[in-house]
Amino acid sequence: MSRRRRRPFPTRRAPRLPRPAPYDRTETLARWAGCAYCDGPAEELDHVLxxxxxxxxxxxxxxxxxxxxxxxxxxxxxxxxxxxGGNAPCVCDS
Structure with a gap:
């Protein structure tokens, strides 16, 4: 007689985080008068972290x-x- 393998207890999944509210590119560029770092003309969006x-x-x-x-x-x-100052080598190893 063969023995059946027991299934492990079902694990619960962590609940998903809700999606963040979308942001508008043109609204973000308009909110900042220029570059957040050097006050030059802003052309792109940057994630601070x-x-x-x-x-x-x-x-x-x-x-x-x-x-x-x-x-x-x-x-x-x-x-x-x-x-x-934006030059390598970087201390955070990226």
Missing amino acids: PLARGGRDVAANVVAACRDCNGSKYTHTLACWAIT
């Missing part, structure tokens, strides 16, 4: 930035980017 570092895609984490600042910040945290 990058998505790659656990930041969320919500309006409170998004600012307007010029192309140069956004490109040099890349996936760095704001503190790391400010310390290095």
Whole structure:
């Protein structure tokens, strides 16, 4: 007689987080008079805490930035980017 394997007790899944309210790109660019970092003309949106570092895609984490600042910040945290002045090597290892 073969023995059946018992199934483990069912595990409960964690409830999903509600989706954040969407933000409007043109509204965000209009809210900022220029780049949040250098006061130049803002052309892009930047996540202050990058998505790659656990930041969320919500309006409170998004600012307007010029192309140069956004490109040099890349996936760095704001503190790391400010310390290095946007130049490598970075202390946060990104």
